[in-house]
């Protein structure tokens with residue numbers, strides 16, 4: 001039984017207003033389908049966040065567009081399992097089943113599309129899969145009795161309690177599997193101990209707002225082939241444990257902070273005999289180039305374009321800082337847009353460094369703040385630098401709460 005574990009597709013996501021469908025549906029997803037077919041996997045598991053946003057037209061369109069790669073997999077006899085992430089909705093998955101033609105009894109596909117939208121166990125081709133979709137505090141507290149929760153609790157202690165409930169639920173499911181047969185656990189959310197940053201930048205800066213699953217609630221039997229397939233954190237990474245435990249990470253770079261990131265999928269083989277799964281991290285071949293360059297002259301721009309090559313320039317996103325005299329800027333700016341067509345129309349994607357000091361005196365409005373790459377980090381460093389020592393902690397806590405409200409799930 002061979003599984004391709006992927007997660008966090010975020011179909012429908014934009015970068016500063018630029019639609020990323022060409023990157024995700026035009027390259028990353030077809031590349032994943034190719035790998036799945038070539039490697040003859042039995043199951044493609046998307047461990048949550050297939051879609052970026054719920055209930056809007058572009059997402060319905062995305063679901064329509066997903067039907068082609070999904071049909072290709074199902075026709076090739078590959079099963080697909082979609083775990084519900086915090087960005088997904090069960091009706092949308094159902095819509096996708098309709099788009100693919102699975103609501104019709106005579107679809108003729110050799111594979112099946114499985115929607116994993118509750119905390120249960122599903123058996124696919126003999127593999128026991130414990131699935132835990134992303135659960136909000138309200139959903140978790142419905143599962144257990146209210147007296148389990150301390151009404152006077154702070155956000156932090158509530159998160160701790162929610163984490164405890166989640167651990168409890170996960171361990172209860174774990175007890176229900178047949179312990180002499182291979183098993184996989186898939187969860188969309190944070191496992192304590194996972195890291196969230198590439199370089200010094202975090203991917204999803206509200207992680208600390210969320211509750212976490214404890215690593216000891218995961219599968220751990222090293223005498224039976226077991227694997228923990230995680231989603232939600234955009235960075236592909238292995239967690240410590242007695243059985244392989246991986247976040248597959250996102251399938252493309254989503255912002256400039258991820259420009260060094262290598263989007264990947266996991267290939268996991270549950271052998272018919274033996275005690276361990278075999279697994280391999282496969283890097284996706286065509287990640288989107290993200291720029292973060294400073295240039296001074298047209299010659300430097302030409303050299304950069306030569307080094308990257310035409311195709312990479314055509315696809316590139318990111319930012320070009322131009323450090324030049326005002327008189328030269330217009331010309332360089334035009335050439336930059338010609339070289340990197342996707343940067344056109346994006347505020348500050350191409351900008352002249354010397355204009356910063358004058359702009360800084362303007363009162364920032366909320367639109368400017370939202371367009372900052374990482375407003376939370378900007379405000380956080382401002383507080384740390386400029387506020388009195390005794391007030392810093394309180395302000396940082398307040399900021400964390402505001403961030404949680406503004407960016408509830410990203």
Ligand SMILES: [Mn+2]
Pocket residue numbers: 048049085086087188231232233
């Ligand atoms: Mn997520």
